[in-house]
Amino acid sequence: MISVRGLTKRYGATAAVEDLSFDVAPGTVTGFLGPNGSGKSTTMRMIMGLDTPDAGRALVNGRPYPELAWPLREVGALLEARAYHPGRTAHQHLTALAAGGGVSRARVGEVLRTVGLAEAAHQRAGTFSLGMSQRLGIAAALLGDPGVLLFDEPVNGLDPEGVRWIRDLMKSLAAEGRTVLVSSHLISEMALTAEHLVVIGPGRLLADTSVAELTADGSSLEEAFFRLTSGAAMYTGTPAHRPDTETPSPAPLSAPSPSPYDPPHRRPR
C-alpha cells in the first residue's frame, strides 16, 4: 500500500509537486499518468526516500521509506534503467544489492531467470542494450520479493516484445496481490496495462479513478486524458456510494473550471 498525503516539492520557483494526495491499493496495476514534467518521477523519488518533501508525506505500508527496517523486502523500484556500475556483471550487481539489503543470495538467480537474463548473468552490465538494462533494473526491484513495486516509464525504448513482456509482468505482480504503480506518458500502453489511474497535471492531482470510469462516457482513454491535461475539464468522479441515489451516474468530465489546476474532487475509495 502506498499513501501520499499533501505531498509538495519545489525546486526554486518550480512547484514540481503541489499538495498531492492519493493511495495506491494492492491487487491492481495503478497507472501514474501525466505529461512530461508533470511531477511523476519527483513523486516516485519521494516515495522511495530519494527526495525530501517540502511538505506532506509519502508512506509505504504506513511508514516513510527511511523508517522501513528492510526496505528492499518491502518496496522495489525501477527509477533509472542504467543505475548500475557498468563494469559489474548483472550477477555481481544484484549480489551486492542483496548483501546490502538483507536478501538471500539465492534470490539473485531467481530474479535473473524471472526477467530473462539468466544467460547474460555474467556479462558486464555496461554492454547491455536498453531492454536488457530495463530487465536488470526490474530484477533489482524484485530482489527482496517486495509487496510494493514502482516502475518509472518501464517501457521507454523497448521493442514490442519487451513492451508486452513488461505489461504481462506488471499484471502478474498485481494478480499476486502486490501494489504496483507504473508511471507513463504513453496512454495507449496504460490503457492495456492499468485498471486504476492517478493522473497529474503540473504537480497536481487531476484524477484518481478507474480506467472504466474515466472512459464510461464512451470516450477513449486518450480523449479523456487530453481533456484532463488541457484543463478543458476536470474529473469530478462518481462517489462510490451515493446516499441519495441507487444507481451512480456515469463518471463525468466536468465543465471547465476557472483554473485548470484547482484541486479536483477525489473519488472516495
Ligand SMILES: Nc1ncnc2c1ncn2[C@@H]1O[C@H](COP(=O)(O)OP(=O)(O)OP(=O)(O)O)[C@@H](O)[C@H]1O
Ligand atoms: N532536481 C531538479 N532540479 C530542478 N528541477 C527539477 C528537478 N527534478 C525535477 N525538476 C522539475 O520538476 C518538474 C517535474 O519533473 P519530473 O521529472 O518529476 O516530471 P515527470 O512527470 O517525471 O516528467 P517526464 O515524463 O518528462 O519524466 C519539472 O518541471 C522538472 O523540470
